[in-house]
Amino acid sequence: MLWLLVAVPAIAALLSFALPWNGLRRVLLVLSASVHVGLTVAVFVEPPEPVLDGWIALDAASLLFLAITSVLFFVTSLYTVGYLAQEKRPATLDPTEAVRFANYPEAVFTGCLLMFLAAMTLVLVSHHWGLMWVAVEATTLASAPLIYFHRHPRSLEATWKYLLICSVGIALALLGNFFLAVSAKACPGESLHLTIAGLEQHASQLNRDWLRAAFLLLLVGYGTKMGLAPMHTWLPDAHSEAPSMVSALLSGVLLNCAFLAVLRGHSLLVKAGEGQFSRDLLVLFGLLSMAFAAAFVIRQADYKRLLAYSSVEHMGILVLGVGIGGIAAFGSLLHAVNHSLTKAMLFLAAGNTLHRCHTKSTAEIRGLFRVLPVTAVLWIVGLLAITGSPPFGTFLSELVILKGMIDGGRIVVAVAYLLALAVVLIGMSAIVIAMVYGKPAAAESSAESNPEASDTSPEPAWSILPPLFLGLAVLFLGLCVPRELSDLLHEAARVLGAE
């Protein structure tokens, strides 16, 4: 059963590379996404046994993130089908630099999208450190062509930065794996396998110095993939230059996978008795990420970069929550769910905006309500959700994290946390509200420069239904967290040793 989770998208990917018909390919995409959701529900109902000697297994944490991945991918695949259907061929005019660019062949795009899903699933279900590392590397490789879909110099620059910085991070994570293996050599007995269960069993016998060094490297390495500051420099570029549904997946799912890898490292250290060391590091990186994000959100000129920096901030919150421990860890995992849903919705809304208004500049877009009413609502809903306003789910999760901080007596951390959140709230609100409600620039000039900007044709269903669904989900989670989800979250936090 577990095999199928990875195999189905992988085989679909190979098929889509080979098939020459666009229509069939899009059907294949949605089909494999729905099969993946079905499989996820199946493993949720009936947890399967570990495979391959414990290398691939499913525990509560895996299941949680797998659920997010599946749902998000399914929703964005619906959006993708519509998006691909109306991308103009053979060349489009790039709004910012007035350069004609072509798109990557759609076969490569769809194939890489499915490979991306397969790789991310592999990260989530692998319980062997080496396999997890290979899977994270595979996600980097699978996503690079996705970022480069629109072939123009800026996206090339973004892809280059993405590849170089993430490869350096992955290399450091490999060194961390080596250090882990060395720390395991101190254990008496037969050679130890680098499975998560195996290491945790002998956790108290692992060599301390090597273990700490290993965690530091894993944190920095996988943290690069996750977008923690100061290794986050690739994130704004990559997430803003990629097509919007790819950004949604990158922000909503890939960052979570890297987060899981970091969490596994943390859980190992907790089991080995070095929990304080890892928690301190996590708090440090968390605060740093929030500070960086807050600084760059103010007066941000590009709304997709704005969303990307917001992702950095939320990754900081996630790591901070786990670093505080206790109830805050539960809040952190809940926040992972909420953030993924919200950020995906926002990116899809941004995609609609970009498609209609042909500009990514926050200064040029005004009065979105008139042009794209539903998308404008999505923007406002998204703004409220991402900055943690009630009644959305993010309010609940951020409040729980705050409670954890205060319960633990970490007042300074709590003050810094609230300060960063406030700065981001102000920064984002100023930009988004101006974009949605402002008076459009003088109607004549805008009509000349953007002949389609005042095109008030109705928004296609594929572009509003998926983000609407996500928005409703976040709202629902804010009003009540279902019992199954809460149990799953508690179980995951316990498994990860974070409570």
Place this chain on the structure above:
Amino acid sequence: MLAISGIVQIVLALVLAPLLQSIINRTKAVFAGRRGQPWLQPYRELWKLVQKGTVYSRTTTAVFVAGPIVGIAAVGLALALVPIGGWPALLSFPGDFLLVAYLLGVGRFFLVSAALDTGSSFEGMGASREVLFSALAEPALLLSLTALAAASHSASLTGIYAAIDSGMPATAAGPAIFLITGAMFVVFLAENARIPVDDPNTHLELTMIHEVMVLDHSGPDFALIQYAAQLKMWLLGSLLLGAAAPFRFGSAWLDLLAGLVGLGAIAVLVGIVESSMARLRLVRVPQFLIAASILSIVALFLVMR
């Protein structure tokens, strides 16, 4: 016994030093397809110079006269401290390798002062370049000797070179000695004004470094300078040989013979290097010398870990 072995070494040095020069020249000639100078040519040149009279410029002072004299005195004294072939040197005390380096420095200082004393810009230019290159080569020499001292747990040159025998490269300090040999070879080339640092045969004033510095000396003064240079080559060669090829044959005389043969081999190697390379661009020479310093620093780290 100690004194006799020391005196034998010094006598050998004084007698055989110019021979190194002729070996280098003949090697270069072989590479160029010529027959080359006769073996005793450097001796003949020294003799010729001694028999000539000296010309002193009106603008020079006593410093100009003192230059060659202090130069040869410094090198001669340094010679008493440097062993060859694993034999003990005439004088040895802890820290004498520092004295050797600074004796060479004193000799160079007076030579440079003599060059500046003439008041001519050509000598000044050569002097400034010479001082720059020596300043960059000095850390390499000192660090290499320090690394050798740390590896052999002795602070005097005699002790160092006695401790380094064929067994040492196989120990933990082996790779370090390898690096030290490289660094000291570069220092050898730099201090003796050989290609790739300086071309001893060039007649273009703008490319001369060492030659132009001694342009104004004549007669016996010049002979002293030439002889001092040859002795310096012997001295640095012994230092290099002790680190590079420390063969010990059990018998003292065989060791000495091996040392002499080794010096000859170094001279042949220098001749080969001179024939196969061109001089480095002037801006590259500092990088070359800094690379040698870095080699010796790495060797020092390796020895001291």
Place this chain on the structure above:
Amino acid sequence: MALWLDVILVLLILTSLWLLGSSRLRACIQAVAFQGIMLGLIPLLCAWPDITVRLAAVAVLSMVVKAIVLPGMLRRAAREANVRYEVQPLIGFTTSLLLGIVLWGLAMHVSRQLPVTMLHVTPLLIPVAIFTIFCGFLLIVSRNTAVMQVIGYLALENGIYVFGWAFAIEDPLLVEMGVLLDVFVAVFVMGIMIYRLSREFDTIETDELDSLKE
């Protein structure tokens, strides 16, 4: 065999310093190729004389990739982009060399914190591995040509693999996976990227990649 291992490690130090101080692209590519060969010899030396077929196969594969395939690709990329010498990088070559010495001291300090008694390798190994990693970092940060940045990344990886190979003799699975993935990453992805960079931007000066700011 410890002596030969020491010699190889010292050669690795020298090639790292050579990378830092050299301005000619060809020399840098050759240095990285040489490092690849040295790297492939390390597991063979550590496991002497019982070398399994599997170990030998992976070592040879890694040598082929790191010393022949990757440098060949880099040379082709450099030729297409018409770069021989480098424009003055952010940190001058002499300064890079001196920084290299500082990094060596740092590497020795870091390795002192990590106890090495359980590993049966020469105590020079960890400092050299960490030093090569640091040199790779310095190259990536201070050089402004895409090819040089890839060379820096290769040096970083070589440092990591020095470490991996030396102790993973008994259980080389992790290292094997890393090597195989390396093949994929570097050959296909980096190579393609550099070709595209040179075609799109007419240059592989990554200094020019600065339109995405703030």
